[in-house]
Amino acid sequence: MKKKDWDQGGLYARQAVEKLSGLTIPYFAIVDFQGFEKAIDMVGGVDVNVEKTFTDANFPNDATLGYLPPITFQQGWQHMSGERALQFARSRHAEGPEGSDFARSQRQQKIIKAFKDKVINLNLITNAGKINALAGIFANHLHTNISPAELYRIYQLTKNQSVKNFTSVSLDPDTTKLVCPKIQEESGAYTLVPCEGKTDSDIMNFFKNIFAVGQLYQEKSVIWLASSSPGKTSYQAALEKLQNMNLTAWELPYGGTVFPYNIFYQVNPKPATAEFIKNTLNAKEVSLPPPGVKIDNSKVDMIIILGENN
Numbered sequence: 187m188k189k190k191d192w193d194q195g196g197l198y199a200r201q202a203v204e205k206l207s208g209l210t211i212p213y214f215a216i217v218d219f220q221g222f223e224k225a226i227d228m229v230g231g232v233d234v235n236v237e238k239t240f241t242d243a244n245f246p247n248d249a250t251l252g253y254l255p256p257i258t259f260q261q262g263w264q265h266m267s268g269e270r271a272l273q274f275a276r277s278r279h280a281e282g283p284e285g286s287d288f289a290r291s292q293r294q295q296k297i298i299k300a301f302k303d304k305v306i307n308l309n310l311i312t313n314a315g316k317i318n319a320l321a322g323i324f325a326n327h328l329h330t331n332i333s334p335a336e337l338y339r340i341y342q343l344t345k346n347q348s349v350k351n352f353t354s355v356s357l358d359p360d361t362t363k364l365v366c367p368k369i370q371e372e373s374g375a376y377t378l379v380p381c382e383g384k385t386d387s388d389i390m391n392f393f394k395n396i397f398a399v400g401q402l403y404q405e406k407s408v409i410w411l412a413s414s415s416p417g418k419t420s421y422q423a424a425l426e427k428l429q430n431m432n433l434t435a436w437e438l439p440y441g442g443t444v445f446p447y448n449i450f451y452q453v454n455p456k457p458a459t460a461e462f463i464k465n466t467l468n469a470k471e472v473s474l475p476p477p478g479v480k481i482d483n484s485k486v487d488m489i490i491i492l493g494e495n496n
Contacts, residue, residue: 192216192329193329193331195216196214196216196329196330196331197214199214200212200213200214206357206389206390206393207389207390207393208390208393208394209393209394213330213331213332213336214330214331215328215329215330215332216328216329216330217324217327217328217329218327218329219248219272219276220327221323221324221326221327221328222268222271222272222275222327223267223268223269223271223272224268224323224327225268225301225320225323225324226266226267226268226271226272226297226301227267227268228316228319228320228323229301229304229305229308229316229320230304230308231265231266231267231268231271231304232265232266232271232297232300232301232303232304233263233264233265233266233300233304234263234264234266234271234274234296234297234300235262235263235264235296236259236260236261236262236263236264236274237261238261238282238283238284239258239259239260239261240258240259240277240280240281240282240284240285241256241257241258241259241280241281242256242257242258242273242277242278242279242280243256243279244279245257245273245276245277245279257273257277259274259277266297271297271300274293274296274297275290275293275294275297276290277290277293278290286367288356288358288359288360291356291358292356292358295356355396355399355400355403357389357392359378359381362392362430362432363381363384363429363430364380364381364384364388364389364392364430365378365379365380365381365384365389366378366379366380366381366382398458398461398462399431401457401458402431402432402433402458402459402462403431403432404458405456405458405459405487406432406434407433407434407456407459407487407488408433408434408435408436408485408486408487408488409428409433409434409435409436409459409486409487409488409489409490410435410436410437410438410479410486410488410489410490411424411425411428411435411436411437411438411490411492412437412438412439412440412476412489412490412491412492413440413491413492414440414442414443414444414445414491414492414493414494415444415492415493415494420492421437421492424448424467424490424492425437427466427467431462433459436486438479438489440476440478440479440491441478442476442477442478442479442491443476443477444493444494445491445492445493445494446493446494447468447469447470447493448467448468448469448470448490448491448492448493449469449470449471449472449476449490449491449493450463450464450467450469450470450471450472450488450489450490450491451471451472451473451474451475451476451488451489452471452487452488453475453481453483453486453487453488453489454483454486454487456487456488459487459488460488463488463490467490467492469490475489476489476491
């Protein structure tokens with residue numbers, strides 16, 4: 187069997203992401219399949235919520251280079267061993283939505299989060315034996331171009347941060363509405379291209395704002411949106427911008443003051459959402475709620491009224 191060249195694989199992955207995102211990607215880190223299984227078994231397995239039942243009839247058998255019998259994951263909470271979690275994370279041949287690369291990516295994120303939650307719930311940071319065992323697994327199965335000195339620097343920067351403050355963001359077609367699947371006519375290859383009306387620049391801007399986007403996704407703001415002037419064009423354009431960032435927006439019946447410009451009012455403090463509204467909708471923040479609007483702070487975080495000159 188040909189020896190794996192992790193450095194070459196890491197280089198290709200970095201180059202692909204750089205081309206897509208427009209960012210410079212200096213580092214990569216890979217945990218191989220054996221390390222993945224061993225780490226999960228070390229913590230006693232993980233609990234994962236399977237959102238949709240699916241079956242993969244073409245899961246590879248690495249030992250024989252053939253295929254395993256069909257593997258099925260039933261909807262609902264499942265306790266998974268390292269082997270089972272790896273199958274859940276690797277599966278890519280299910281019929282329907284679960285057969286897409288993005289569905290696979292989301293399942294991998296579920297496993298990573300479940301592993302993180304298990305480590306926190308077991309308070310393994312206080313168990314020197316477990317921590318050393320996990321460190322040994324990752325030392326033998328982690329492949330990266332990050333130097334020991336750089337790893338130590340990362341540790342120094344993050345050691346006082348709660349893992350609950352970390353978040354991940356995916357270029358998911360359903361969430362971002364930036365990329366759409368396309369089957370190439372010549373080769374039949376499954377590819378992702380900018381959705382209609384989107385460009386490579388839109389995708390690069392998404393990555394340039396990735397950290398703000400991550401906080402925006404974490405806030406999960408609920409917005410009431412209204413227009414103070416007749417016509418739906420500006421309302422629909424604003425609604426699309428909000429929904430593209432995974433914000434929940436509801437139409438607010440409004441017949442009050444007609445504003446000359448867009449305004450918004452923070453019902454609950456959501457700094458990333460407020461910054462996004464300012465920059466994207468060119469809206470001015472007001473300190474008092476719009477007249478005539480009855481507010482329930484358990485149901486709404488932001489109120490936006492579009493002006494007549496929008």
